[in-house]
Amino acid sequence: MSQVKERQILSAAEVLFTTRRFHEVTMDDVCHQAGVGKGTIYRYFKDKDDLFQRLMTSGAEDLCDVIAAESGPAPFAEQLRRVVRHMRQEMLRKHDLFRLMHSEEMRKIAFSQDTREQWRQRRQAVADAMAAFLQRGVDSGEIRRDIPPKALAGVLLGMLRGLVWHGEALGEGETAADLMTDLFLRGAGASPVSESR
Numbered sequence: 001m002s003q004v005k006e007r008q009i010l011s012a013a014e015v016l017f018t019t020r021r022f023h024e025v026t027m028d029d030v031c032h033q034a035g036v037g038k039g040t041i042y043r044y045f046k047d048k049d050d051l052f053q054r055l056m057t058s059g060a061e062d063l064c065d066v067i068a069a070e071s072g073p074a075p076f077a078e079q080l081r082r083v084v085r086h087m088r089q090e091m092l093r094k095h096d097l098f099r100l101m102h103s104e105e106m107r108k109i110a111f112s113q114d115t116r117e118q119w120r121q122r123r124q125a126v127a128d129a130m131a132a133f134l135q136r137g138v139d140s141g142e143i144r145r146d147i148p149p150k151a152l153a154g155v156l157l158g159m160l161r162g163l164v165w166h167g168e169a170l171g172e173g174e175t176a177a178d179l180m181t182d183l184f185l186r187g188a189g190a191s192p193v194s195e196s197r
Contacts, residue, residue, distance in 0.1 A: 006044045009034045013055050018096040022052065053118070059094045060122030066090055067129040076137040077185060083133065084160065084184075085177040091164040127153050142185075156184055 012034035016025045027048055031038050045051040066086045070079045130153035137143030143152065163180050 002044075005036070005040065009036065009041055009044060009051070010055050010058055013051050014094075014097055017052060017055065027051075053114075055097070057118045057122045059090070059097065060126050062090050062094075063087055063126045064129045067126075067133050070133070076140050076142045077181075080133075080137065080185070081178060081181045084156075084181045085174050087160055088163055088177045091160060095164060127157060130157060155187075159184055 009030065013025075013030050016029055016033055025048070027038060027041060030048075030051065031041055034041070041051070045054060067083055069086075070083045072079070074082075127150065131149040134143055134149040134152050134156070138145055138149060143149075159180055163176060
C-alpha cells in the first residue's frame, strides 16, 4: 500500500510541477491534488525539495520495470520491439518532466550534488537493465558479439531519447518505435561479416 500512496503523491506532484513554476507549488497544493493529508506526504517526503528531487529521479524505475517485464519464448527481435515501444510510451508520458529538468530554473533548484548522484545511479540502473536484456540477444546469436552489451545499451538508450525528442520525422506511435528498432538491429544485429571480425 505504501508504494501505491507514494506513486499517487509523485503523480500529483508531477502534474503541478509541470504546469507551474517551482516556487508556485506548495505542499498544500500537492496534498489537494493527491487527495491526501499533509501528514501522509511528510511520511514519504521530508519537504518540497525532497519531493521534487524524488520526482526527478522516479522515471528511471519505471523504465527498469518496462525492461524487466519483457520475457518469454518470443524471438529476441520481437521482445526488443516491445521493449522499445513501451519505453517510448513511458518516456513520452514523462516528456514534460524531462523538459522541466532541462530548464535553467530547475537546474539551479534541483540538481544538488546529492540529486546529481541519485540521477546518475538511476540512469546507470536503466543502462544496466538494458545491457542485461541485450545480453540475451547476444546469447541467442541475434545481437553482435563484438560490441559489449553495455556499449550497445548506451547506443539504444540514446536512440530512444532521440526518438522521444525528434521522433516525428520517423512517423507516429509504434511505426516510429519499430523503425528505430530496425535501425538498431541492422547496425547491431549479428551477421556473417560482423561475426568474422
